[in-house]
Every structure is written in structure tokens, then in C-alpha cells.
Amino acid sequence: MYDLIILFTLLFLGYIFGQMAEKKHFRSLIKREEEYREILTFAKRFPLNNNADQKAELVGGNVVISVDYFKRFVATLRNLVGGRVTTYESLLERARREAILRMKEDAKQKGLNAIVNLKLETSSITKGSTSQVGAVEVYAYGTGLLSSHSL
Amino acid sequence: MDFKNPKIPEGINVSDEHPLKNFLYLFLGVVGVIFLVLLILFFSIGFIAKWIPFEKEVEWAQSIGASVERNNKGDLLQDLVFPNEAETSNNSIEDKLRAEKITAYLQNLSDKLSVAQKLPDSMKITIHYIDKPVINAFAIIGGHVFIYQGLIDVINSENALSMILAHEIAHVKNRHPIVALGRGLGLGVVLSLVTGVGVDGFSTSIASHINLLTSLAFSREQETQSDIDAYNTLLEYYGHGFGAIELFSVLLNSNQSSGLPELLNSHPLSENRIERLNKLGTSIVDKCTDTKLDCSVTPLPSFIKSPASK
Amino acid sequence: MIVTNIEIIPGRRVIKHLGMVQGNTVRSKHVGRDLMAGFKNIFGGELVGYTELLTESREEAVDRMKQQAQAIGANAILNVRFSTSSVAAGAAELFAYGTAVILE
Numbered sequence: 001m002y003d004l005i006i007l008f009t010l011l012f013l014g015y016i017f018g019q020m021a022e023k024k025h026f027r028s029l030i031k032r033e034e035e036y037r038e039i040l041t042f043a044k045r046f047p048l049n050n051n052a053d054q055k056a057e058l059v060g061g062n063v064v065i066s067v068d069y070f071k072r073f074v075a076t077l078r079n080l081v082g083g084r085v086t087t088y089e090s091l092l093e094r095a096r097r098e099a100i101l102r103m104k105e106d107a108k109q110k111g112l113n114a115i116v117n118l119k120l121e122t123s124s125i126t127k128g129s130t131s132q133v134g135a136v137e138v139y140a141y142g143t144g145l146l147s148s149h150s151l
Numbered sequence: 152m153d154f155k156n157p158k159i160p161e162g163i164n165v166s167d168e169h170p171l172k173n174f175l176y177l178f179l180g181v182v183g184v185i186f187l188v189l190l191i192l193f194f195s196i197g198f199i200a201k202w203i204p205f206e207k208e209v210e211w212a213q214s215i216g217a218s219v220e221r222n223n224k225g226d227l228l229q230d231l232v233f234p235n236e237a238e239t240s241n242n243s244i245e246d247k248l249r250a251e252k253i254t255a256y257l258q259n260l261s262d263k264l265s266v267a268q269k270l271p272d273s274m275k276i277t278i279h280y281i282d283k284p285v286i287n288a289f290a291i292i293g294g295h296v297f298i299y300q301g302l303i304d305v306i307n308s309e310n311a312l313s314m315i316l317a318h319e320i321a322h323v324k325n326r327h328p329i330v331a332l333g334r335g336l337g338l339g340v341v342l343s344l345v346t347g348v349g350v351d352g353f354s355t356s357i358a359s360h361i362n363l364l365t366s367l368a369f370s371r372e373q374e375t376q377s378d379i380d381a382y383n384t385l386l387e388y389y390g391h392g393f394g395a396i397e398l399f400s401v402l403l404n405s406n407q408s409s410g411l412p413e414l415l416n417s418h419p420l421s422e423n424r425i426e427r428l429n430k431l432g433t434s435i436v437d438k439c440t441d442t443k444l445d446c447s448v449t450p451l452p453s454f455i456k457s458p459a460s461k
Numbered sequence: 462m463i464v465t466n467i468e469i470i471p472g473r474r475v476i477k478h479l480g481m482v483q484g485n486t487v488r489s490k491h492v493g494r495d496l497m498a499g500f501k502n503i504f505g506g507e508l509v510g511y512t513e514l515l516t517e518s519r520e521e522a523v524d525r526m527k528q529q530a531q532a533i534g535a536n537a538i539l540n541v542r543f544s545t546s547s548v549a550a551g552a553a554e555l556f557a558y559g560t561a562v563i564l565e
Contacts, residue, residue, distance in 0.1 A: 015170070015171070019170070026161075030161070033158075037156060037158075040154050040155070040156050041156060042154070048154055070170070070174070071170075073174075074170065074173060074174050074177060077174075077177040077178060077181050078177060080181055081177065081180065081181065084166070086165075086166045086168055086170070086173060087170060087173070089164060089165055089166065090165045093164045093165050114154070
């Protein structure tokens with residue numbers, strides 16, 4: 001009985017705080033993506049404009065985001081049934097966008113204005129021996145360029 | 152060449168579905184399916200278990216006992232049921248002789264009742280007497296019936312004792328222990344599958360449940376059925392059913408029904424059991440006064456009461 | 462030392478390829494961070510401690526890779542890749558590798 005009470009309390013807390021955090025994060029993502037829009041990012045392997053590029057440097061950004069209790073519980077249930085685990089979809093989306101943004105911040109700090117050959121790496125930070133996804137790390141990296149593409 | 156990063160609209164990779172709705176569907180669905188599986192398992196196992204030959208039951212009871220005996224000394228079946236109290240055997244020789252005498256008496260009585268109850272020849276009842284002040288008696292697989300000194304101390308006649316034994320024999324005859332064991336095992340299997348114990352933890356979790364399962368409660372339908380069968384046995388053996396009424400009155404007074412509402416308790420409440428049996432016998436008190444039946448009650452032999460209660 | 466993950470450096474020419482250089486580090490988080498992560502597992506959100514730890518570790522891996530390159534006389538590393546793997550519960554390996562070259 002107490003187990004059930006604890007379970008539902010955790011689910012409730014997880015839901016309230018998790019939803020709040022997610023909404024807030026998405027708002028901030030949209031805002032900052034607008035801010036860093038001038039740093040063009042491509043997944044192509046070659047510099048934008050071979051002769052005009054003056055500088056090339058590795059840039060990167062990473063983030064570790066944890067799922068809340070509610071989402072993990074829903075995902076466990078989903079595991080039994082199969083199908084789209086929508087709660088994790090949003091988690092990974094947020095993590096990737098955040099990592100890319102941080103990479104762009106890094107590029108801006110280094111005085112670069114474009115990024116090519118963007119690579120994303122995702123790994124799950126597991127806690128204990130269980131194979132459950134507790135938190136994901138996304139690392140975004142690429143080559144920052146000082147390019148004359150828009151000049 | 153022109154390079155641009157146009158804005159990508161939101162909500163393509165993230166679905167719009169409300170998380171609570173998603174959760175509700177999943178939760179109700181999964182709980183419903185588990186419930187359904189349990190229900191099917193519960194009934195089908197109860198159904199199938201009756202077809203397991205009694206000899207198999209005896210074998211299993213022996214193998215469980217043997218595996219326990221390998222690890223512990225002493226009364227193996229007592230160990231099985233009461234692992235914590237196993238080492239309280241500081242009995243004197245006198246106590247042991249008394250226990251043997253009582254066991255022999257109970258065994259003799261149960262053999263007579265078995266005949267009266269028309270127990271099939273393949274089934275053999277083995278009585279185990281436990282010298283502890285607990286008001287209880289129960290039957291497990293393999294026809295092993297356990298009876299406590301505490302229960303013997305609160306009753307006053309052989310008829311009531313016969314009612315207890317006949318009740319437990321009826322459980323064995325109707326295959327209730329194996330059904331309860333099967334249901335319990337099925338429950339354990341499904342629960343451990345659902346909670347994701349995995350294949351490794353699987354067998355150990357079953358093993359750890361065996362202790363619990365041997366003394367698992369029977370359902371109330373089973374109890375009622377055994378009451379009726381036992382009552383009929385008393386009618387056959389003594390010609391009247393006073394023992395049943397006495398037993399349940401005593402249980403009522405000794406507060407054995409633990410005050411739980413009938414729905415939550417595995418045994419029917421004693422008041423209701425008396426009432427039910429009264430209906431069955433259409434008031435045996437009347438019968439005794441009307442006809443010239445011998446309604447006398449057989450007393451218990453003196454040695455069977457515990458020395459302290461005298 | 463120029464480090465990029467593309468195969469050429471704009472405006473410069475590779476005169477010598479020196480083969481692969483690599484740097485790795487295996488890190489594990491300490492108990493305090495694990496505790497905080499436990500809380501975050503209920504409420505969700507970013508695990509800042511882990512983010513910093515992994516950033517530091519990657520920097521170390523890149524540093525080691527650069528040291529290797531320096532030792533063999535390279536002045537640039539091209540086509541750098543990262544790889545992360547959890548080798549044991551609570552410990553992760555961060556690995557960086559690339560091609561060491563001498564630019565003109």
C-alpha cells in the first residue's frame with residue numbers, strides 16, 4: 001500500500017516538474033536558436049567556400065539530460081506493449097538541439113561564423129547495472145569556419 | 152553558391168499527444184491485460200490441478216520435504232511451514248511420548264473419518280501434531296494435515312475435533328491444496344514476468360515462494376465446500392452434527408475470526424458458518440428432540456489436552 | 462595545432478600524412494554527483510555535473526591526441542572523430558582520434 005502511495009507521489013512530482021522543465025526548455029531553445037541563427041550549420045564534409053575561408057577549428061557542445069520519473073514509468077509500460085515511446089522522443093530532441101546550440105555558442109566565442117561537417121553523438125548514461133535509459137548525453141561537434149559566405 | 156539555414160517548424164519530431172492521455176491508455180491497458188491473464192490463469196490452473204494424480208502430489212510433498220531436510224535437521228515439515236520456529240525442540244522425553252500418543256490418536260480418528268467421508272483409497276491422510284499454542288489447523292499437498300495443540304485446547308468434545316479433521320480431510324479430498332499451490336505459483340510466475348525479474352531470478356523467486364505457498368489460504372468457496380462435506384461426514388459418523396456447531400461457537404468465542412469483514416477474510420465468519428450449517432441440517436436441535444436419535448457427545452480423552460490448560 | 466573534423470584545411474595544403482593519432486580517458490563520476498543525479502531522475506532536467514565532467518574528459522582526450530600529434534611532429538589533425546562508450550556501470554570512456562598531418 002505504501003509502495004503504491006510512494007509510486008503515485010513520485011509519478012505526480014515527476015509529471016509536474018518534468019512538464020514544467022520541458023516547456024521551459026523548449027521556449028529557451030526556440031529563443032536561443034533565433035539568436036544563433038547567423039551561425040550557419042551544415043552536415044556537409046567540405047568547407048563552404050574553399051578560398052575565402054580563413055580559419056578552421058574544431059567546435060563542440062554537449063549536454064546530459066535526465067528523464068523524469070513519470071516519463072520513465074510511461075516508457076517502462078510502453079516497453080511491454082511496444083510502439084512509439086513518445087516521452088523519450090522529446091527528451092532526445094531537446095538534448096540534440098541543446099547540444100547543437102552549445103556548439104554554436106562555442107563557435108561564436110571563437111569568432112567563427114559557420115560550422116560544417118556537423119556530427120552528433122548520443123550515448124546513454126546508465127546508472128547501475130540496469131540497461132534502462134536514465135539519462136542521455138548528446139555531443140555535437142563540427143569544424144567551425146570563419147567564412148565569407150555572407151559577405 | 153548561396154548558404155542559408157531556414158527555420159524548421161516545431162513539432163515534427165515531437166508528437167503532440169498529451170502525455171497524461173498516453174499514460175492513461177498505457178496504464179489501463181497493461182493493468183487490464185495483467186488482470187485478465189491472472190484471471191484466466193487462476194481459473195484454468197484451478198481446473199487443471201484437479202486432474203493431477205494424487206500420487207504426484209505425494210511425490211512433490213516428499214521432494215520439497217527432502218530438499219528442506221538436507222539443509223535442516225528436525226521435523227522437516229515443521230521446518231517447511233515454520234522455518235523460524237524450527238529450533239524450539241527442547242522437549243523432554245515425556246513430551247515426545249505424549250506427542251506420539253496424541254498423533255497416534257489423531258491418526259486413528261482421521262482414518263475412521265476418512266472411511267466415513269468415502270475418501271478414495273489412493274489418498275492417504277497423514278496427521279502432524281504441533282505442540283504450540285496456536286489456534287489453527289491446515290492441510291497441504293500430499294494429504295498432510297497439521298493440527299495445533301492450541302486448537303485442541305479450546306474445544307471440549309471429540310465431535311468438534313472430528314469436525315476439524317473432517318474439514319481438513321475434505322480439503323484434501325477436493326484437491327484444494329494443489330489448486331491453491333497451482334494458483335499461487337501461477338500468480339508468482341506472472342508477477343515476476345511482469346516486474347521483469349528475468350530468467351535468472353525466476354527460479355529463485357519461485358523457490359522463495361514455496362514456503363509461503365504451502366500454507367496459502369484457500370478460497371472462501373473452498374472453505375464453505377469443506378464445511379459442508381465435513382458436516383455430512385459428522386452426520387455419517389456420529390448420526391448428528393453437534394460437533395460442527397460446537398467448533399464454530401468455540402472459534403467465535405476465542406476471537407479467531409480476527410474481526411475482519413467477511414469479504415477480506417479467507418475463512419467465512421464463524422457466525423455465518425453456524426448459520427449456514429443450521430440451514431443445512433434444518434435445525435439439528437429440533438431433530439434431536441423429535442426423533443429418538445442418540446445426540447450425546449463423545450468426550451475427548453484426557454491426555455490430549457495440554458498440561459497447562461488443565 | 463589545428464584540429465578539424467573535415468578532411469582539408471581551407472587555403473592550405475597537406476605536405477605529409479603521419480597516420481592516426483588518438484587520445485582517450487576513462488572517467489567515473491563520484492558519489493555526490495550520483496546522488497544529485499538520483500534526484501534529477503525524479504524531476505528530470507539537465508545533469509549539470511555530468512555535463513561538466515564529460516566536457517572536461519573530452520578536452521583531456523583531445524589534449525592527449527594533440528600530445529601524440531606533437532610528438533610525431535605534426536602541426537594539424539584532420540578528420541577528428543569522437544566516440545563514447547560506457548565500459549562499466551558508472552564509468553565512461555571518451556575517445557578522440559584523427560589523422561595527423563603536416564601542413565605547408
